[in-house]
Amino acid sequence: MPERIWHPISKLEFFVDHTRRWLVDVKENADALEEARTKPHVLADTDVVRVKRVYTEQADDLVLFEEQAEKWGQLPDLSPSRRQKLRTLNEQLAELRGLNKKVLELADELAKGTIDTVMAASDAELGLAALLGLGGRP
Numbered sequence: 001m002p003e004r005i006w007h008p009i010s011k012l013e014f015f016v017d018h019t020r021r022w023l024v025d026v027k028e029n030a031d032a033l034e035e036a037r038t039k040p041h042v043l044a045d046t047d048v049v050r051v052k053r054v055y056t057e058q059a060d061d062l063v064l065f066e067e068q069a070e071k072w073g074q075l076p077d078l079s080p081s082r083r084q085k086l087r088t089l090n091e092q093l094a095e096l097r098g099l100n101k102k103v104l105e106l107a108d109e110l111a112k113g114t115i116d117t118v119m120a121a122s123d124a125e126l127g128l129a130a131l132l133g134l135g136g137r138p
Contacts (some may be wrong), residue, residue, distance in 0.1 A: 004064075009072055012085050015065065019092040026058075033106040043110055051107045059100050062083045064091055 007015075033051070036042050069089050072078070078086065 001015065005066075006071060007068060009075060009078070009082060012072060012082060012089065014093070016089050019065065019096065023092055023096055023099070025098060028101065030099050030103050030106070033103060033110065036110055039107065041113055045111070048107050049110045052111075055100055055103045055107070056071050057096075058105075062093060062100060065089075066097075066124065069093060072108055112130060 029051075069086060072086055073090075074081075
């Protein structure tokens with residue numbers, strides 16, 4: 001594993017901006033997955049696997065960002081402006097953490113009703129699922 005790189009406090013603004021853009025992307029993806037819940041079998045197994053891989057890796061990246069923010073928070077001579085930016089960064093990271101968890105939970109749920117799963121089910125299984133109100137998920 002490569003050595004951990006710590007960034008100087010001068011990079012704080014970059015981290016805040018990067019995290020803000022990251023949040024927009026994750027919100028869009030979470031919304032798309034939420035919409036997919038109402039439309040069974042719109043995703044393939046490969047789509048769900050990709051989402052799980054990306055957001056599991058993202059969780060690891062979040063740890064690095066959180067550790068960096070914690071290290072900056074221990075600096076004794078932070079200006080009020082930088083303290084505020086650091087609070088903003090921590091709030092954004094917390095929101096990202098929650099959204100990341102939501103996306104992974106949605107992916108787990110959607111994995112049960114992918115097009116691959118539906119295509120593999122028998123007509124009887126699909127009919128029973130429809131009668132039970134499972135939205136076409138066998």
